[in-house]
Amino acid sequence: MNVMYFAWVRERIGVPSEEVTTGAVTVADLVAELSAREERYASAFADVTALRVAVDQELTTFDAPLAGVHEVAFFPPMTGG
């Protein structure tokens, strides 16, 4: 699946998006898997309460399932308007 990062999450991880092959069942599993992979992920995901997640471009929660999902995006709370 395509995993995207925005704002300071993108800066901390160092790429705007990447293809990730994963068997993660939920968003939280994916976060744990990435965090275990490298320090830059662990640093970005250190406090998930400071983050929001969208699955296939819909805001959701970290317990959302990933079966059949094409795109997951992580970002800080939005500051539009």
Next chain:
Amino acid sequence: MAVVVQAESFDAGAELNAFSDGAGVGAVVSFTGVVRDTDGTLAVMEIEHYPGMTERAIAGIVDDAMARWALMDALVIHRHGTLLAGDPIMMVATKSAHRADAFAAADFLMDYLKSRAPFWKKETTADGSAWVDAKEADEDALARW
């Protein structure tokens, strides 16, 4: 309804005039957000967004407003990219037969665009760059609706 997400600037007055036409229109409400330079040190404001989700999220918010109030139309313009102090960032306009619907819907649209449309602001001053933190008050404002 119209949802426009663009890097280019826009002329809020011209947009408002074009939007205000229509048979039976009795009230037009608009809001224009402008890049604020609170203490005179802002060099640039960069606005990042999530192409695709941005348009979808805004259209969903506008659909909610159209379902909730007796609106004839609604317009949302939101910019991304590099902006300077005083530049227009975004604009919301609503029109209806009577003012209560137009005012309430515009207020609702602004509250939701602040916290539910995927934009992120970064301010650069002589001291460096920093992402603008979301305010708890903005999240709390959603509870009004």
